[in-house]
Amino acid sequence: MGLNISLAPEVIFHIGSFPITNAFFVSIFVTVIVLAVFLLIANRFQTVPTRFQALVEILFEEAFDFVESIIGNREKAKRIFPLVFTMFIFILFANLLTYIPGQAAVTLKTEEGVMPLFRAAMADYGVVFMMTMVSVILMQIVAIAVHGPFGYLGKFFNFKGPLDFFLGLMDIVGEIAKIVSLSFRLFGNIFAGEVLGAVMLFLAPYFIPLPFMFLGLLTAFVQAFVFSVLTLVFISMASTIEEDELVEEASI
Amino acid sequence: MEAEVYKYLAAGLAIGLGAIGSAIGEGMIGSKALEAIGRNPETSGKITPLMFVAMAVTESTAIYALVVALIILFG
Amino acid sequence: MELINALGLNVKILLAQLVNFSVLLFVLYKFAYGPILKMLDERRDKIEEGIKNAEDAKTKLAKIEMSEKEILSDARKEAQKIIVAAEDVAKKNKEDILNEAKKQSQQILEKAEKNIEQEKNKMMEDAKKELSELVSLATEKIVGEKMDAKKDKEIIDSVIK
Numbered sequence: 001m002g003l004n005i006s007l008a009p010e011v012i013f014h015i016g017s018f019p020i021t022n023a024f025f026v027s028i029f030v031t032v033i034v035l036a037v038f039l040l041i042a043n044r045f046q047t048v049p050t051r052f053q054a055l056v057e058i059l060f061e062e063a064f065d066f067v068e069s070i071i072g073n074r075e076k077a078k079r080i081f082p083l084v085f086t087m088f089i090f091i092l093f094a095n096l097l098t099y100i101p102g103q104a105a106v107t108l109k110t111e112e113g114v115m116p117l118f119r120a121a122m123a124d125y126g127v128v129f130m131m132t133m134v135s136v137i138l139m140q141i142v143a144i145a146v147h148g149p150f151g152y153l154g155k156f157f158n159f160k161g162p163l164d165f166f167l168g169l170m171d172i173v174g175e176i177a178k179i180v181s182l183s184f185r186l187f188g189n190i191f192a193g194e195v196l197g198a199v200m201l202f203l204a205p206y207f208i209p210l211p212f213m214f215l216g217l218l219t220a221f222v223q224a225f226v227f228s229v230l231t232l233v234f235i236s237m238a239s240t241i242e243e244d245e246l247v248e249e250a251s252i
Numbered sequence: 253m254e255a256e257v258y259k260y261l262a263a264g265l266a267i268g269l270g271a272i273g274s275a276i277g278e279g280m281i282g283s284k285a286l287e288a289i290g291r292n293p294e295t296s297g298k299i300t301p302l303m304f305v306a307m308a309v310t311e312s313t314a315i316y317a318l319v320v321a322l323i324i325l326f327g
Numbered sequence: 328m329e330l331i332n333a334l335g336l337n338v339k340i341l342l343a344q345l346v347n348f349s350v351l352l353f354v355l356y357k358f359a360y361g362p363i364l365k366m367l368d369e370r371r372d373k374i375e376e377g378i379k380n381a382e383d384a385k386t387k388l389a390k391i392e393m394s395e396k397e398i399l400s401d402a403r404k405e406a407q408k409i410i411v412a413a414e415d416v417a418k419k420n421k422e423d424i425l426n427e428a429k430k431q432s433q434q435i436l437e438k439a440e441k442n443i444e445q446e447k448n449k450m451m452e453d454a455k456k457e458l459s460e461l462v463s464l465a466t467e468k469i470v471g472e473k474m475d476a477k478k479d480k481e482i483i484d485s486v487i488k
Contacts, residue, residue, distance in 0.1 A: 007326060008335025024340055024347075031351045038359040045366055060363055066301065078364070082356040090351060125334040130344040180319060181312040188318045226308040229301065326333035 007191075009124040010115040022117055023124030030094045030121060038089075063088070070229070071236040080235060083138070087131060088228035094121035095190060095220030099213070122190040122223075125183070132183035135231040136175070143238040182230060189223045263321040270317020277310040459483050 009023035041056050063085055068077040097103070098120040106117040121127050144152045158168040193216045200209040285303035289296045462483050 007322065007333050018339055018343075019337065021335065021337075021340060024343060027344060028347055031347055034351060035354055038355055042359040042362050045363060057363075057367060061367060064364070064367075081364075082360045083352060085360070086348075086352045086355055089355075090348070126336055126340050127344050129336065130341050130348060134345070134348065177312075181315055184315045184319050185308060185311060188315050192318075222304055225301070226304055229305055230308060233305065322333070 007125075009119055009126070012115060012117065021124065021126075022115065022119040023121050023127060026097065026118055027094065027121040027124075027127050029118075030090065030097060033097075034089055034093050067232060070232055071239070076236075076239065080232065083135075084228045084232045087135070087231060088224050091122060091131075091186070091224035091227055092221060094127075095224060096217075097121070098194070099217060099220070120190050120194050122186055123194050125187050128183045128187045131227070132179055135182070135234070136179050138231075139178075139234050139238045140175075142235055146239050178234065182227065186223050186227050189219055193219055259324055263324040266324060267314075267317050267321040270320070271314045274310050274312075274314035277313075278307050281306050281310060455487070459487060462486070 009021035011019045012022050012025060013020050041053070044050075045053060064077065064081055067081050067084060068074055071077050071080060097118070103118045107115060140152075143155075147155070156168045156172050158164040196212055197209060197216060200212050281303060285299050285306075288299055459480075463479055466479070466483070
């Protein structure tokens, strides 16, 4: 079979005992590109905008307004915006990089065989898992900061009744399920897109894969959007104090 | 050899059957969102992102199926 | 656990990815988002100020227009009043003058009539006197001798009457 599908990223070389996978290589590559683009934009910013600057500004403004509309507060939005927007941009650039033609043909010959130098960064579970952990841990930190350590633990270990206790335990499961669903959603979509593209290319090299590539472009954007928005929504959920909690506090 | 075959079969069934629910769900979300936009075109800017988020949440089921399939295949 | 291997998870690479992402976040936060958002905020403030100024100017203009209209309508009313008053005064004056003139003409007429009456009376008396003298003279001549003046007078008077 000519298909070459691997769930894990391939190790392309070692620095000392540190293995460099192609996904890691690509994510550094993407980081450099994003940094270059944004620093260039930021440095050239003027009060009277050029056409390109106006475009970037619209992107920023819309993104910021969107963040504000979800989190409902300008100050909070200013705090959370950098993280969410960086996630969005990083994922988007990493996803779009796979659509640059010709890069899939760049291969590297190692002792373990021939392997591609570029791999969709988000088709490596490591990167996605890292970002998911960042957002999930941040959620817990925000929740602890807002509710206090005892309020936070009280949500999971509730001894008011058997049903409340059970629901508290289910909340723990929910937090873990967040990690799985958030990370595997992005990873699964991109990985499946890659596999689909590879299979289509394998079956019919010309024209037939094109619609799937369009679909892939849409997925690239939508998944970046969904990942960052879900992070945003979870954090805003963690940062709001529910009403019955307020009542409880007032009664104490 | 026999066990290997069942493994592949199980993985295919897991993701295939698991995807049915979320596929139907996503279709309903999409159709309802489009209906809403058709009824009230000015709100499309607000509905579209919400639609994507709702779709992402609905997709979770299929994602769990994918995880299970991967576990069966590689675990 | 085999799944973790199959997915290629590796603690070293995870940490490296985390560092990579943190660097990206930090540099962007420091050098891109800060300046861009600040500039957008500044511009937003400026635009809001401009819009506010424009609105202020608009309301001011509307106010001025309103007061202008008010003044104009006031002036018009005033003018109308003045005109009406002037007309009234003129009418009154006209009537007064007319009345006066009528009165005066009446007076003049009356005076003239009185004068005429007086003159007539006087003339009549004069005529009577003269006539009586004339008659006495004529009679004297005719009679040839002077009668008793007293008797004469009596006769004449009785004749004239």
